[in-house]
Amino acid sequence: MQRDIFEIIKTRRSIRRYKKEIPDERLIKRCIEAACYAPSSKDSQPWSFVLVKDIEKIKELSKTQPYSRFLENAPIVIVALADENKSTHWLEDCSCATMLLLLEAHSLGLGGCWNAVYLPGTREREDHVRRVLGIPKDYRIIANIGLGFPDEKPLSKKVKSFKEAILKVV
Numbered sequence: 161m162q163r164d165i166f167e168i169i170k171t172r173r174s175i176r177r178y179k180k181e182i183p184d185e186r187l188i189k190r191c192i193e194a195a196c197y198a199p200s201s202k203d204s205q206p207w208s209f210v211l212v213k214d215i216e217k218i219k220e221l222s223k224t225q226p227y228s229r230f231l232e233n234a235p236i237v238i239v240a241l242a243d244e245n246k247s248t249h250w251l252e253d254c255s256c257a258t259m260l261l262l263l264e265a266h267s268l269g270l271g272g273c274w275n276a277v278y279l280p281g282t283r284e285r286e287d288h289v290r291r292v293l294g295i296p297k298d299y300r301i302i303a304n305i306g307l308g309f310p311d312e313k314p315l316s317k318k319v320k321s322f323k324e325a326i327l328k329v330v
């Protein structure tokens with residue numbers, strides 16, 4: 161069933177609890193393909209992804225930082241990388257791609273959550289993920305994305321209204 165993009169945007173939530181069932185490879189492929197349509201500075205497309213299915217490696221990723229614990233039960237983790245030689249705006253570029261990935265995941269009935277690896281001023285978290293997955297040093301590591309079929313229904317949240325979001329109209 162085709163769903164309206166605004167409906168997908170409005171109903172997406174961060175999902176941190178997942179059913180044990182491993183999502184079909186085709187669904188994961190669709191999420192990555194969606195990510196690759198993201199806008200990027202000078203169309204540099206500096207992103208790459210690591211698909212992590214190995215349970216032991218996922219366990220190690222769940223120790224990236226204090227708020228990574230939820231990854232432990234994810235059937236799959238996608239790690240979003242950015243080649244910093246390809247774009248001055250690698251962080252924004254890769255963030256756009258990650259957002260599209262999460263939206264596509266939601267539209268396919270999957271649930272996902274961004275887990276911050278990149279942190280300004282330190283490379284400690286990146287070094288951890290780099291070590292666990294053997295990622296070459298040209299790649300910055302933006303996020304671990306936990307993915308699976310949702311096993312939770314987050315409470316509704318309040319978002320800024322149009323009026324609250326507009327600082328001024330000039």
Ligand SMILES: Cc1cc2nc3c(=O)[nH]c(=O)nc-3n(C[C@H](O)[C@H](O)[C@H](O)COP(=O)(O)O)c2cc1C
Pocket residue numbers: 172173174175176227228230273274275276314317
């Ligand atoms: C840049 C960024 C970093 C985030 N890092 C984490 C994280 O490390 N751990 C986590 O559980 N959630 C993380 N999140 C998810 C946010 O907590 C979540 O998006 C926020 O609470 C709003 O909830 P919603 O996604 O359901 O709308 C991150 C989200 C973003 C955009």
